[in-house]
Amino acid sequence: MINLKINDQHVNVPEGTTVLNAAKELGINIPTLCNHKDLCVAGNCRVCVVEQKGARTLIAACAMPASEGMEIYTNSLKVRNARKHIVELLLSEHKSDCTKCYKNQKCELQRLANEYSFGEEVFLDLTEEVKYKIDRSSPSFIKDDSKCIRCQRCVRTCSQLQQVSAIAVANKGSHQKISSFHDRPMSHVVCTNCGQCVNRCPTGALVEKTYIDLVWDAIYDSDKHVVVQTAPAVRVALGEDLGYDPGERVTGKMVTALKQLGFDSVLDTDFTADLTIMEEGTELLTRLKKALVDGDKEISLPMFTSCSPGWIKFIEHKYPKLLNNLSTCKSPQQMFGALSKTYFAQKRNIDPSKIVSVSIMPCTAKKYEADRPEMRSSGYKDVDYVLTTRELAVMVKQAGIDFRNLEETKYDSVMGDSTGAAVIFGATGGVMEAALRTAYEIVTGREVPFKNLNIAPVRGMDGVKEATVKIEGTTEDWNFLEGAELKVAIAHGLVNANKIARAVAEGKASYHFIEIMACPGGCIGGGGQPIPTNMEIRQKRMEAIYSEDENLPLRKSHENPEVIAIYNDFLTKPNSHKSHELLHTHYVERESY
């Protein structure tokens, strides 16, 4: 243990603890900006400088390990003067049109300015000297360099968490900026639109592209029937933007709020998550049969899940040779969109041209996905607008809804029923667990052999998870699988996805089925989720997801009554011709830079 003094108070901390964290032990807050719990130390904003007795310069508390006998002052005159200067300097290169900014009152620089800078500006406004570019090319987010303070959180996110490096630091000195390959628009580089950078940007330099006003327009258009679907991970995170602690489930209140906002049908992406299990599970079993029994060499195994649009774009850019390994299933959002303008329209007897399909997603990549040319199989744009969890919270506030005191209500029908298997889609390993619950039962006629249906080996926050399920006691149709060991793997965060994809590409992986989610923790850690998102908070959201699952009466996708009904009434059977028309697709190869 290391013994040091901070503001004349003694504290003992384990070796390797930073001064910043040692101060936290004493309840002393040191302001930070470039620091983020998910990322490596940068030490470049210098907002956290503190005074060390005897040192020539101030030190960055986030980057300095505590050492024996150290004496630190976090609020000396020297520190305050420097910190004030640093905040003023950041403000001088930041376009401070706060009242018009999407991040107004949610901006970390604004919070610091509140504390350290008031009255007249000390320094000259540098933003007048530079011609900044605002990049609106991505349907998912906006990159506004005039708001950028070069903390490089986004760069570290893109390289360390996602191993995409669509953005990097370019140029030096006053010309330094965060840029893409050859300064191309973000829509024309390897960016997966995952939004992890957006989630970590302390200012308004990276924000989601918002469609709130278009959704309000649709809601107020009496000619339109506005359908809204909510993704599994939204219900365990929305509360954070509305005053709840991380990990509180607000499903029922969210449904009520959506109804009060004026959506005509409030439905659940969980329904198509269950449907995805039927389609994807069947696809997997069919591929296995073709490969193992028929000896079809054309069949690509292992099969990757295809729910995560960030992952889809990643594989298109980086591993186009593996595109055939992707399940042909669309994501639950897009299945829902296609069905909202076909099946739902039929059932409810609404002209599909009058349906506006909105989805609430924990994700920014979903905005991109909804815009893809592949996603128009209903004859219309399957999903019209995608809002993030954060945008929904904004709408709730705009409407003046007293969220905390709302009654809890249930989703509308049809396409509002769900099972626990669908809910857990929101956490890494969830799609795999849901698929195994159903596939095992299809093949053996018995429940998957795990206590309470909880398949523990596929759960948790390890970057890459592996499991083997031995198939025994198969029914007659599936006896070619008797005794087989189904090998599965799960990865979340593209840095981990890359590990598995590389192993598969090099022929070093012996899996049959692989679940991949682009974001750390899966959708609960999505780029569209409330800010901040970090390991602790992801953990809490994950616990909420699994408790939601345990509390539902139905926990296997194939038991969802609406899923059974849609096969009887509309799709006939999984992977049917109709299914393929509406619920499946293929993706394309893209450049690798």
Added chain:
Amino acid sequence: MENRGLIKVDLIFETIDSGKVLSKAFRMSNDEIIKEILDSGLRGRGGAGFPTGMKWKFTAAEKDQEKYIVCNADEGEPGTFKDREILDRVAYKVFGGMAIAGKAIGSKKGYVYLRGEYRFLLPQLYTELDKFHKLIKEIGYDFSIEFRMGSGAYICGEESALFESIEGFRGEPRNKPPYPTTCGVFNKPTSINNVETLVTAMMIIEKSAAEYVKLGTQDSRGSKVFSISGDTPTPGIFELELGMTVGEFVAEFGDGDTKAVQVGGASGFCVPRKKFDETIIGFEGVPTGGSMKLFNSSRSMYNVLHNYLDFFTEESCGQCTPCRVGCQQLLLGIEKVKKGEMKSVYLNELVKLADTMKVASKCGLGQSVGNAFKSIVENFREEIIY
């Protein structure tokens, strides 16, 4: 030790028998080499002046099997051109110094990080390096050297940015600690020394520390090579004993009308005429990596300062706030004061900013911008305003 005035010496460029000196060094133990360098009082010749013996001692104490010697030949300080001359004329002594340092710290591998603009030296340097590798082999010692090229960024002369650059990354300074002696290039213990430091170390092994300490002062032992430019009838490279005053220097190299000397390049200090006689060139006064630029009364100190700030605004890596934004503010600030768009008292605000940059910047670049700024603004305030 008394100041003996300006004395020219010729040690750095003196021809020596490399094989003999290296054989002698390789017969010495690691501790003996380090002790000799410590006793000589040699301090880094790049400008920062860290005791070379200490650096070697710390690196030698690391347990790691893999260690590196890096020769910092990214000579980028404005007004410095002595390393180019050394590499041009006595490269074998640079390589010899690296081998001796390697022996001292337990490293078998050295890198020379050569300034991009010095690429023209490469063919002859490779010829010299081949000779050196042959010589080392004959002596029966295991040590090899590779070149790595810079690409023109001033910041890559900063040791940790230089490591990043060698490793193939963007040249940006790292957080310290850990220091290079524990975690340097490729995250291995590394001793990084200036070109001249390595040559001087070899000379000390040849002549002994006892001989070397006869030159210089208590704080600034020995001699060093100066790059002299500006308003002088005799610009060029001169090796001088340390300890002279700026006044003595100006008497030798000035044109009779010298009003200021910039000691240590853009990151150094500006010494005005009234302080010439009281200012010693060395670690007890104004330290320098060798750059000495003389200005006569025809020069506008505003232009001089503007030029330095322009340089820093361009050459800051841009990573940390005080340096990236601070440089721009200083530059724009003096422009606005000159134009009368800001009141002259704004200079006081800028001086405070320079102080913040000195204590809050991440690396030596941002920390030293204030040196030139403050010494020029404080001594030539009128020229900045009017």
